[in-house]
Amino acid sequence: MNLAFIIFLSGCWASAILMLRSKNPVYSVFYLVLVFMNLSGLLCLLGLEYFLLLQLLVYVGLLAVMFLFVVMLLDISLTEILAHQRGAYPVAGILGISLILAVLLCFYGPVLSNNMHTPFFMDFGLADKAQKSVFLPDWNVLNTSMSSVVQLGILLYGVHVDLLLLASLLLLILMVGAVLLTLKRRAAAPVHDVFVQHSVDFQKVVYILKK
Template identity: 35%
Template sequence: MLITNLFFYIFSIITIASACMVIAGKNPVHSVLFLILCFFNAAGIFLILGAEFLALILIIVYVGAVAVLFLFVVMMLDVDFTRLRAGFLAYLPIGGLIGFIMFIELVLVLGTWNLDLNLPLSNGLTSDISNTRALGNIIYTEYIYFFQLSGLILLVAMIGAIVLTINHKQTAKRQNIFNQVTRDPKESVKNVNVKPGQGI
């Protein structure tokens, strides 16, 4: 138990610290790297909770795909972040005021919510099957409708990306395998007798 607590605090502290560094960092590449560190530690917390599926998905999807994509974008685009932050102080009073009001409203609303600590644990945790299997059991049976709808949304995203970016150039030279295979040495190779010192 002590070791679990110890790891929980280590992971949490690093998560919060690296999340702060994401915002505070001057170099955007460093910010993205801190974001990755933050994701790794959040995955650690999920592991402690016994949610190994979420932990692995977080690493595979967020670190493996999203954060690396961010890194590429940040490195490729020459965005001047210091100029973007120029008006920060001027907008701070009004932004801070709105944020404060929103915060108070949230406290007022959520303050009335009595959290019931005697909630039953979900089936995935009480039984001895792993939560990956538990998810698999319901995603493809009980929630097949939502699963397929999400699939359709992803299909739309793919079609959209292709429609908006593909560019068929008529002038582009393409490989024609049939022409390559049917080439004849007699037609494509020519012996030329080159005289020394003259060239062709």
């Protein structure tokens, strides 16, 4: 299992780097699909079958196909791609550091919550919030008593329903944006009345030039 974890993790990092460094947007979408596939392998190793299917259906089957459709439909020059690519590296670095900090918080969160019983944290009421926060051990305890699908339903539709609505709103905005990108804007043209054009007597408007 450790070897498979290393293989999937290395493939995920390699695909992400190639996705950022690729100059062809179609190849970038293909590398993005590889990232999703490697993440699905990691979820399979963790025993989260439902999240694995969700990853394949939503990200690979929906978002990646939509990205490929938009990229192939829009005529993007190489200069614009290189200009946006230079500005993507700082954003990617910030997101990577944030992801690493989030993973460290998941692992060391229980340790921090146990160390919050100090006068400083008690004054601000942070100790009770730390005890009520959901970290990794709570997931493992619930996972032994019920299946991942039941646990996901309880957390997603009961505890974190606000985040579910926010994600639904973001997907709706993404769908509307994809539709707006495909619309072609017609140039402003004068309005012609077809009935008036057909009612005109051609003998009064057409002159025959005789030599």
